[in-house]
Amino acid sequence: MTSNVPAVAQPKPWLLPAAFLLVLLSFVAAVFLGVVDIPADDVMSVLTGGGSPEARSIILDIRLPRIVTGILAGIQFAVAGLLLQTITRNPLADPSLMGVSQGATLTVTTFLLFTVYIFNPGSNTLAELPIGWLPTAGLVGGMAAGGLIYLMAFRLDLSPLRITLCGIAIGAVLHALAIGLIAGWGSARIEIILEWLSGSLYARTWDHAIFLLPFTVAGLAALPLIYRPLILLQFDAALARSFGLSYRKQFSLVLLVSCALAASAVGAIGPIVFVGLIVPHLARFLAGRHFPLVLPLTTVLGAVIVTLGDLIGRLVGRAEEVPIGVVTAIVGVPILIALLRKVP
C-alpha cells in the first residue's frame, strides 16, 4: 500500500529515553560544576554520605536545592505553556503573554513589600524573608489573571485571537502596577525585589523545593484527567462539543491547572519568560503532532532547559551570576523570533 496520506504522527520511540538521559546529564553537570570548584571525587564522596563539611554544605545546601527547585519550576512553566497554547489555539501563548505571570508578579511584589515593612524591617536579603510562601502568593495573582482570561473567553465571548490580545493588554497593566508598587514603596528594599524579578534560582533553599513540590505533583496528576479534552480542544470548540465534551467546563479545568502551575512557579523563581513558550514548540518539533509524546517530552525538556539555563548563568557570571531569566531571554528570543517568522 502506497501511503498518500501524510504521516501525521510518526512516534519516535527513542525520543523519551533520550530526553531522560539529557535530564540526567544536565543534573549531573549542575551538581558537579559551579562557581566553587569542587573536585569530582569530593562531590562523589558527598553524594555517598561523606566529604568535607564545606563541600557538603555547598552541594547539599546550595547546589542541590536550587537544582531541584529549578527542575520543578521548569516542568511547571513548560506544561503550563503547552496547556495555554492548546486551549487558546494559539501556538504562541505563554503564561507571560497572557497576563498570568504578571498577575503572580503583582501579588508576590505586594507580599514581599508587606513582609518587609510589617515583619522584617531589618532584612537585607531575599533569604531572610519568608520566601517559602512566595509560590502561594504568586498563585493568588496568577489565578486572578486566569479568572480574567476566563471572563474574556466566556462573558465577553472573544475569539482566540482577541483573547490573546486582551491577555497582552492585561499583562501590560498588571506589570505597570507591579513596577509602580516597587518604585513607590520599595525604597531601600528594591534590590531584594529586583533579584526576584529578574528570575533567579539564587539562594533557593529546600523550603522552595518543598513548597513547590505539591504544585508540581498536583499539576502532573491532573494531566491524565484533562488528557482527552486536551486532544479535542487542540482542534475546535465545535469538534469538542460534537464529541460530547462540555467545552466550557473543560476549558476552565485546563485553564485552572495551567494557571496554578505557572503562577506558583513564578512565585518560586520569578517571572521567567520563554520557557513556557519555547519548550512545547521544541517538543512538537521533535515529536510531530503526536500528542501522547509531546506532553511527556514537554515535561522533561522544561526541567532540562531551566537546569542548563541556571548552570550557564552560574558559570558565565561567576560571583556576579547572571539570573536565569536573563539567560532564557537571551537564548529564547532568537528562537521565538524564528518561530514567529515560520508560523503562518
Next chain:
Amino acid sequence: MDARKSSIAIAFVVVATLLVMVVGLLPGAKTLSIETALRVLFAPDGKIDSILIWTLRLPRSLAAAVAGAGLAVSGYLLQALTRNPLADPGITGVTAGAIAPIVACFVLLPWFSSLYYPFVGLAGGLAAASVTFWVARGGNGRPLHLALGGLSVSLFLGAITIYVLLLAGPQSTALMFWISGGFAGRSWSHVLHILPWVAVGVGGALLLHRVVAMFSLSDHAAAGMGVQLNLWKPVLLVLGICPVAGVAPVSGPVAFVGLAAPHIARLLRPRGTAWEIALSAAIGSLIVTSADLIGRTIAIPKEIPVGIMTALLGGPIFVYLIQRGRLDFKGEGA
C-alpha cells in the same frame, strides 16, 4: 465631520487640556487657591507661591502635555505605517527599545551626558521596531504577529533592563521610579529637552499628512497614485520614533497613550488625515496631563507614577476596543 467641526473638536480638547493644567497648579504640598494661581501665573512676584507654580508645577504640566502630544502622534504614525490598529510605541517594542539602552548608559557609562540620551533612545527604538516589523512581516502583518513580535522584543529588553538595574546597586531606586514613568520634579530644562523631538514628530507628521494618508490605501492604490511607499516608510518610521526617543529619557515609559489617542480621535470622525493627527495630539496631551493630575492627587502624599495611571486607564479602553471589534485588522483573516 467637516473641517469646521474638526477644528471645534480640537479647540474643545485643547481648552480641556488647559483647564486640567490650571487645576493641576493648585494641589500639592501647599494647596493654592485658584485666584492666587491665576494671579502669579500672569504676574509672577518671586514669592513662594510664584516660585511653586513657575518652577515646579507649570513645567511639570507642560512636560506632560508635550509628551502626551508626542506619544499620541507616535502611535498614529506607527498605526498608519503598519496598517495595523494595534501598533503603538509600547506594543511594537519601541518604548522598551528606547528605555533599555538609556538605563544601560546610565549605569555602565556614567560619564555619558544625559543630553544625548534621546539619540540613544532613537537608535534603540529604531532597532527594536525593525526587529518587530521584520517579525510581523513573516505573518503578513497580522495584528497578532505584530503584538507577539513586539511583546517578545519588549520582554527580552525588559529582562536585560532588570539585570542592568540589578548591577546598578543603590542607584536602582531612582531608576526604578523613572522606569515606572512619570513627571515628578520635571523642570523647564526637561520641557526644553523633549520639545524639539516632539516638534519634529508632530510637525513632520502634519507636513507629510498626504503621504501618511496614502499608507491607509493598499500598496497597489498608492503606487497607482505615484507614491513610493518604500521610500517614505523609513522617513515616517523615524518621525514616529522621535517623540518616544525624546520623551523616554525624561518621563520613562508612558503606556497606552500612543494606542488610545488615535483611536479616540478616530471615534470623533475628523475630516482628513491632518485633522486626525492634530486631534490625536490634543487628546494625547489631555490624557497625560489628566493622568498626571490624578496620579499625584489621588494618594497624597504618595505619588502614583503617570505610567501606572495611563496603564490603568488605557488597559480597560484597550479591552473594550478589542471586544467591540474596533482593533480588528482589515486585511485577511487576522
